[in-house]
Amino acid sequence: MERSAEDHLKILLRTRGLRFTPDRLRIFRALADAGKPVSVPVLISMVAEDGVNQATVYRTLEQFLAVAVVQTVLLHDGVVGYELIPPFSSHHHHFICLDCGAVQDLPAGRVDTALDKSLEGTGVRVMGHKVDIYGQCEKCHAESP
Amino acid sequence: MERSAEDHLKILLRTRGLRFTPDRLRIFRALADAGKPVSVPVLISMVAEDGVNQATVYRTLEQFLAVAVVQTVLLHDGVVGYELIPPFSSHHHHFICLDCGAVQDLPAGRVDTALDKSLEGTGVRVMGHKVDIYGQCEKCHAESP
DNA sequence: TCGTTATTGCGATTTTATTGCAAGAACAAG
DNA sequence: CTTGTTCTTGCAATAAAATCGCAATAACGA
Secondary structure, three states: OOOOHHHHHHHHHHHOOOOOOHHHHHHHHHHHHHOOOEOHHHHHHHHHOOOOOHHHHHHHHHHHHHOOOEEEEEOHHHOEEEEEOOOOOOOEEEEEEOOOOOEEEEEOHHHHHHHHHHOOOOOOEEEEEEEEEEEEOHHHHHHOO | OOOOHHHHHHHHHHHOOOOOOHHHHHHHHHHHHHOOOEOHHHHHHHHHOOOOOHHHHHHHHHHHHHOOOEEEEEOHHHOEEEEEOOOOOOOEEEEEEOOOOOEEEEEOHHHHHHHHHHOOOOOOEEEEEEEEEEEEOHHHHHHOO
16 A cells, blocks of 8 residues: 555654644645645645644645755745655655746756765765756747747 | 946946936845845835935835846845846856855756756746755754754 | 937835734643 | 544734835936
8 A cells, every 4th residue: 555645744744743633734735735835824724724824834834844845945036935845745856936926846967966976075974956947938938038 | 457346237228218327226235235135114214324315225126126237036035135137147046045045156056957958948038047945054954954 | 429228226115024912722640 | 433632724913025106316317
């Protein structure tokens, strides 16, 4: 029998002394459904229908960050978005359109290898990284080249 | 005669129909003095001594973003920082310590080359990128390995 | 020097984020 | 299944951050 992402979340939370509650699951699902980074206000409105309180969203995100269920991503204009990270989503980078703000995932592959090499011998202990590419997406480029 | 960064700012602003004012210069200098990304609240308090109003800081940052004088950077825990970008500062990436939040610059070099290659043929029009590395800085690694 | 037009300060408002505490719920143990 | 401990949640107040309109001021091209 296979272990679902939600089972994994359950185990992860309990391991860290946190409880697996309906609200947390709703927030987790909202992030999974979005499939891209979402801002806090957006996330709040997504789960508001399910009766999840605003304060609960803030507190949950803080904990999800602490136990590495989510990470923050910088969208256009300094807006912060939250998204699931491995193993709840695939490892990837972002392409963010400066015109429309759309975010598309980029496979990690070659970039990661290059990154690892360029950090050899720096003395720091790398625990993760983010690579964000900015520009014009195909659609916007077609509309206003 | 050489052209200073402030002269360059002056020209850039005027080219874009913006004015070179004392307040904007103060904000620019505060960012230059900081030498690292600063959050809006911090920046506000830095220039408050010089009599620059809060609203002015927000408005100026918005414009500095628009004309590419600054860029936003994601610090630990979803905090957004602002910093000068080339040609007002050197092109670099960041290493952000997850323990103490310290930010140190990393030379761009090899990473950029690898990035360019990995985006060939994707159809997007790249206008810039950010690479942020997270982990433990040497100091924190020594204290709690 | 002057006129046009961007910029600023101020104060009010709105939005976003945080907090304390009592009631309720998760879950490990018996 | 029942119970007790401890984490979670809702609520509503509060704090903090960000936005806005408008009148006064200042930049700067002519």
